[in-house]
Amino acid sequence: MCGNNMSVPLLAEAVTVSGTQKETAAVCLLLDLFFICFLFSIRHGWADSLTGIRLPHVKFICPHAPKIPVTLNMRSLMPAWFDLMGLSPDAPEDEAGIKKAAENIKAIIEHEARNGIPPHRIIIGGFSQGGALSLYTALTCQHQLAGVVALSCWLPLHKTFPSASSGNKNIPILQCHGEMDMMVPAQFGALTAEKLKYIVNPQMVTFKTYPGVQHSSCPEEMLAVREFIEKYLPRI
Numbered sequence: 001m002c003g004n005n006m007s008v009p010l011l012a013e014a015v016t017v018s019g020t021q022k023e024t025a026a027v028c029l030l031l032d033l034f035f036i037c038f039l040f041s042i043r044h045g046w047a048d049s050l051t052g053i054r055l056p057h058v059k060f061i062c063p064h065a066p067k068i069p070v071t072l073n074m075r076s077l078m079p080a081w082f083d084l085m086g087l088s089p090d091a092p093e094d095e096a097g098i099k100k101a102a103e104n105i106k107a108i109i110e111h112e113a114r115n116g117i118p119p120h121r122i123i124i125g126g127f128s129q130g131g132a133l134s135l136y137t138a139l140t141c142q143h144q145l146a147g148v149v150a151l152s153c154w155l156p157l158h159k160t161f162p163s164a165s166s167g168n169k170n171i172p173i174l175q176c177h178g179e180m181d182m183m184v185p186a187q188f189g190a191l192t193a194e195k196l197k198y199i200v201n202p203q204m205v206t207f208k209t210y211p212g213v214q215h216s217s218c219p220e221e222m223l224a225v226r227e228f229i230e231k232y233l234p235r236i
Contacts, residue, residue: 008111010063010104017060025058025121025146025233026112030105030130032065032079053226057235059117063108065130068097081133082156087184089158089191098156102137109143123233125149125174125225128184128215132156135173135192139165139199147172147232149225152184152215155192162199169200174228176221178213 015031054060069075072084082097109119123146124134131153138148139161150173157164173196177189186209193207206228210218 008107010108011061011111014061014063014108016062017054019055019057019059021056023057023059023117024236025055026061026117026123027058027149027229027233028061028063028105028108028122028124030065030081030124030126030133031062032081032126032128032130053222053229055229055233055235058229058233061108061112063105065101081129084129087154087188089154089188093157095157098133098136101133102140105133105137106141109141109145113143119143119145121146121233123147123149123229125151126153127151127217128153135196138171138173139168141168142166144168145171147174147228149228150175150192151217151221151225152177152181152189153192154184154188155195158192158195161195165199170204171200172228172232173200173205174224175205175207176217176224177207177209178216178218179209179211180214183215 065079065081067077068080068083070078070080070084072086081101083094085092085094105124109122112122113119124138125131125148126134131150132155134148135150135153136156138145148171155161175189175193177186179186190207193205196205208221208224210221
C-alpha cells in the first residue's frame with residue numbers, strides 16, 4: 001500500500017463505504033447537488049441507496065463536488081463539478097472546468113491503482129452532472145476502466161469527440177434516463193447514446209429509459225445498476 005488520501009484533494013472529503021470482504025474492485029460515484037437531490041428523491045439517504053447496489057468485494061468512493069458559482073443558478077454557490085450555462089445540446093460549456101474536474105477524478109483512479117485496485121477493476125458513475133463528468137472522464141482516460149454508469153445525463157464537450165477520445169473502445173457504458181425528465185430531457189440522453197456508439201464499440205452501450213420517471217430514479221434503474229456492477233466487477 002502506498003499513498004494517502006491527503007495527496008488527492010477530492011479524497012480528503014470523500015465518503016468511502018468499505019466492502020465487507022477483501023476489496024478487489026471499486027466504484028467511484030460523483031456526488032454533486034443533483035446526485036444528493038436524486039438520492040433523497042427516492043426517499044432514502046445516500047447510504048441507504050448504496051446498500052441496494054453494494055457488493056462485498058467492492059469499495060464505494062463518493063467524492064463531493066466543490067461549491068462553485070453556477071451560471072444556471074444565477075451564479076449562486078452550489079456543489080458542482082463544473083459551471084453550467086444551460087442544459088441543451090447547443091448551450092455554451094465550461095471547457096476548462098470540465099477538463100479540470102476530469103483530471104481530479106483521474107487522480108482518484110491513479111490513487112486506487114497505487115493502492116492495489118487497478119483501473120480495469122474500477123467503475124465510475126454519477127447522476128446528472130456527475131454522470132456527465134463520468135462519461136467525459138472515462139472516454140478521455142488513458143486507462144481502460146471497468147465501466148461507466150451514466151444516469152440522467154449527457155456527454156460534455158460532445159463536439160470534440162471522437163477525436164478527444166483516448167481510444168479505449170471496449171468500455172461498457174450503462175445509460176439510464178427517465179422518460180419524463182424535464183431538466184435533462186430523455187431525447188438528450190438518446191442523442192448521447194447515439195454519439196457514444198461512434199466513440200466506443202456500439203455493443204458496449206446500453207441505454208435504458210423508464211416511463212413516468214422525471215429527473216430522478218426508480219427501483220428498476222437501481223436494479224440495472226447493480227446488475228451492471230455485478231457483471232463488470234465480478235468477485236476474483
